[in-house]
Amino acid sequence: MDSEPRMASMNEKDYYAILGVSKDASTDEIRKAFQQKARKLHPDVNKAPDAEERFKEVSEAYAVLSDEQKRSRYDAMRSGSPFGAPAYGGSTQGYGAPSDPFAGADPFGWGFPFGGTAYRRTSTRRSRAYNPRAGADVTIDVELDQETARKGTRRGVTYQRYVACDVCHGSGSVVSEHAETCPTCGGSGHISLDLTGLFGFGVMEMECPECEGAGKVVADPCEACGGSGRVLSASEVVVDIPANSHDGDEVRVKGMGNAGTNGSSSGDFVCRVGVAAERVNALQARGFQTVGFMLPFLVLGAVSGTIVSMLPFLVIMAVIAGMQISRGGGVGHGGTWWKKAATHVGNGVLSGLLLALLMVLMFQCSPYARYSGGAGV
Template sequence: MEYKDYYKTLGVERDASQADIKKAYRRLARKYHPDVSEEKDAEARFKEISEAYEVLGDKDKRATYDQLGSGWHQGDDFRPPPGWDFGGGRAGNGGFGGADSAFSDFFESIFGGGDPFAGGGFRGTRGYQARGGGFRARGEDQHAKITITLEDAYHGASRNLNLQTRHADGRVEPRQVRVKIPAGITHGRQIRLSGQGQPGMGGGERGDLYLEVNIAPHRQYRVDGKDVELDLPVTPWEAALGAKLQVPTLGGWIDMKIPAGSSSGKRFRLKGRGLPGKPPGDQYVVLSIVAPKPETDAARELYERMREEMPVNPREKLSVS
């Protein structure tokens, strides 16, 4: 039987990445799909392309195929190596064989045969289906980004997205999709909208839409996963004497005690006050001591008296090495 050089069929090198293989397949599939192509050999080429991607687009099948080595060439007479597991391949004419063969005998001798039309149609070529001589192709998935506020991530929200649908005939159709943003979603997570991607060919099902969530920077919180962090300004006497302060959280104001003798940079944890979830995130409060400017003579005298009565060198542990 004839050896099939799947790399040559897709026009890629043997060391091509999976992403490059997928890109080459999509380009050729659009060019030779029988429903849209004007090429005379479109159906045969589409089958060859689909078979090649069935193998090279699957890491396990690709590894098995690569075990044959690179010494085979397109058109060579191929016989599987001694001891190779034929996996139930069927004899045939070495090509695509008409109505009783979905893949070539070369493919079936390596990966096995069986009834490719069980259930009324062949599935397995990455979303393509052959039925009664025609082909249906699942539409491509779409990827987009959506920017939301931290408040949206905390409470959940709904948004309308303006997208474009590209049809096989080149038409571009604007459309609007409403997406529900679940409460507790984190930065970088994806939302999958089933059937909201590009339309399929020949009546095939639509692909999916994947939205990557970007949480916009917030004016007072920093976000790390489900945790949030807040800088809390305090006066020198609140830090020195201790205080009970109101602290903002995403869920509202709460009371928090500052122990006496607290210093700037001290970190407090408010359990469960971050983004919701199972478990929820936490909120961390970082003290930032703010010293008021001495606007009056009395205020200046107070600072002078503090310097005399409470001598301290906060830099005594610093060194040049």
């Protein structure tokens, strides 16, 4: 299932804590604190795995706090709630996109009647970025036995997903019809930090922490969804799995996946059918690939008249293939299983053919081939 992760937004971060200064620190104190941390964390000096990420973080903090206008806007954004909700447009709850709906919870309940009770909650995510994105599909796997797959079945599912916000009708904005240019980056989606005077490193460019690289922000964010245009909710869907379904088949319900942000289209709900009896497991797959791998050498031996010399190699490969298929559960039944097995054989044939051709080319270029007049292959 796609949880559509996003980077932490501007007012989720405590820039003062990152730099280790108080909220009433002077510009000079902020500059000195940044210099000390940047010297220790710059990737050219610090080889720790997280040094580059921490350097970018302190640079981002300095870029905002060293600019009076950006600092004032940042302080205003964090003054509205314990999470640092913004104060733009008179909003009292801040802005944001929903957090991961599937963290720490089983998103599915099967059977009739539906076990889940529809619920809705607002987000604790704080961001006013205007970033229209199509919603991701919600995908589940359902295992069926062969008889059920042959007859077909109906399944009810209760699951969590993003849905369009009822208050702003999915736009993310209550009053304004259009997004506005990000005041932090001026619409570029990036902010620049000149480190030439401090360390001689030149200009560093990073993603704007307020618009998250979009260049636009929601002018008057909806308090219910935080400006994203969608909220987390429980949904129910009935999936009709048709008769004669096979392992790997998909049943798609249009528009029942995650809603898009800021009015974008919704994804689909996808039910992926699994039939264990039709599935070629990993060991069986390796066995059939081994069978395919030896076939080009069998043909090469027959054509060149060297089948006798290749016999030990072919016997060893056949034994290995047999052991792999046997340990994987043996040979399955049904046309779908054999089609998948044949696909693995074909993959093995391609690998074996490439190696066989390489061996022929190497022989043709060898001194022995020139001495024997090319005979023997």
